[in-house]
Amino acid sequence: MKFQHFFAPCPRGLESVLASELAQVGAAAIQTLHGGVAFQGDWRICYRANLESRIASRILWQIASQPYHNEANIYDITHALPWHKWFGPELSIRVNLAAIKCPLRSLDFVTLRIKDAICDKFRNVCGQRPNVDTVNPAIRIHAFLDAQILTLYLDTSGEALFKRGLRQHAGEAPLRENLAAGILYLAGWQPGIPLLDPMCGSGTFLMEAAQMACRIAPGSGRHFAFEKFKLLDATLWQQLKQSAQDQQLPYIPQPIFGSDLYGYALAHARNNLTAAGLIDVVSLKQANVLEITAPAASGILVTNPPYGVRIGEQQALAQLYPKLGDVLKKKFPGWNAYIFTADPLLPKLIRLTASRRIPLFNGALECRLLEYKIISGSMRKKTKNIDCQQSDTTLS
Ligand SMILES: C[S@@+](CC[C@H](N)C(=O)[O-])C[C@H]1O[C@@H](n2cnc3c(N)ncnc32)[C@H](O)[C@@H]1O
Incomplete structure (x- = not known):
């Protein structure tokens, strides 16, 4: 042809x-x-x-x-x-x-x-x-x-391809699956490298990572419009599906870690991973990001912190971001952190120096993927006059 x-x-x-x-x-x-x-x-x-x-x-x-x-x-x-x-x-x-x-x-x-x-x-x-x-x-x-x-x-796809047919619970502000997968690629994550999302919500990063680790073809659980075309080469399609199936690896535990402050958010992640058969691949726990410790000596932290639209939310976030910067610096030396945000204040308030700022769009919303290479003791941004600085955070 x-x-x-x-x-x-x-x-x-x-x-x-x-x-x-x-x-x-x-x-x-x-x-x-x-x-x-x-x-x-x-x-x-x-x-x-x-x-x-x-x-x-x-x-x-x-x-x-x-x-x-x-x-x-x-x-x-x-x-x-x-x-x-x-x-x-x-x-x-x-x-x-x-x-x-x-x-x-x-x-x-x-x-x-x-x-x-x-x-x-x-x-x-x-x-x-x-x-x-x-x-x-x-x-x-x-x-x-x-x-x-x-x-x-x-x-030829029908339903958009980011609808993998796996997510049962979307949670509050879920990322699209293809955006989450793209962020993992941009972060340079590969199966075997420890991965942590400490604000995992419904677990979109974890789910994409678990599928990559088990070599699950993202479309293996759904149908496509081309299957209804008169031109469908059914034999070829069966062969390709079979070959994708043959490449799958056993669903065994991987160094993929997720946590969230709220039990209900974690329940979404757990239900999604369970429904996909991937719950044993990922470790989940309920925790405040400000109290966690690194699950490995080095690895990749990828997260999409809450994004506040209302004033009260913005004030709460203005308190969270500098503390998040402190936690990264103190507890994650040797890690690369990737923070995906639409909040223009985050890069200022986190008080760390980003080594890359990658523009990405979540639908029409312009966002940034910020890369922080956490090296112990040396990367604190010397920022003056930060309004929302917390009394218990320190500048080094
Ligand atoms: C934008 S959502 C993440 C959405 C997620 N990427 C998804 O696709 O479902 C932000 C998450 O951060 C969690 N969160 C807020 N404050 C937190 C904290 N202090 N520690 C841990 N998680 C927190 C919220 O519960 C929420 O699930």
Whole structure:
């Protein structure tokens, strides 16, 4: 089969990590773009990317890319495609449209014309048209318009890939699974290196790390839209799933540690890990981050502290952050700490010098991944006039 063109969107900031992942599954002509990665490959690559990528949000198959002038034109381009060869009219559809610098007046009307063109084509060829289901469609069609070009994609993933089909309890402010996995990659964590999340909430970092340690393909517990395509190569797909299954390692204890101040948060993490069969891989305990000790002589601490929006919360955090800096410095020499936060005050109040500040987006929210290499006694930032400094914290 000739190579097809694909686009894999991902959380902004993780494009280069995704590009390396796609190279590992054999993708060709990889192009790192803003918010995703374009690549080429056959269906094997598409199936593997869906099954194995921890970072991609979706794998979109490009089915058209043509200049357009107006709505009638967009209808014709869409109508000319052989939709009936890709899926049956009994499957529900949804059309998503995104546009940048598109001169047309109503994007809703364009979306409607694309949907009409697909339905009319089915009615002409099959005598039956697909229903629209905006909530839980079987088939998703993505259209992208820039000033001149209409690009149409068939979504091969269906539900977004960060929905691994494993998390039962989301907790209060859970990270998306692909963002958590990307942060672990950026932190340079690899199975075998001690990992600690001392504010683990529902345990997203722990869950991703446990899956990586046991070599569990992130998509092994769910289904994909391409399984409903007429083009499905069922034999190839079975082989790839089997081969992923064969690579799994036993679910034995790993040096992956999680804790949280609140029992209810820890219960979410425990339930999620138990439901995934991974509870024995990870050690969990209820603890205040300010009272913990390092579980190993060196390792990687990755965490996503609470982020306060209300005034009272912000004051509480302004007290927590300097103490967190103290704990890292006093109790974690030899560790690398990665703190993921949307709070611009954290880097100032923690009073440690970050060796890297990586911009990442949690949806539309701009965040930073701050890297602190904890070396005993030498890295305290000399900060003057910190308003919220606690009387019991000391500057060295
Ligand atoms: C933003 S949430 C973490 C979400 C988590 N990454 C997830 O994906 O579910 C912050 C967590 O910090 C916990 N926390 C707040 N203060 C703490 C403290 N002093 N010690 C330990 N955990 C704390 C909260 O209970 C909450 O679960």
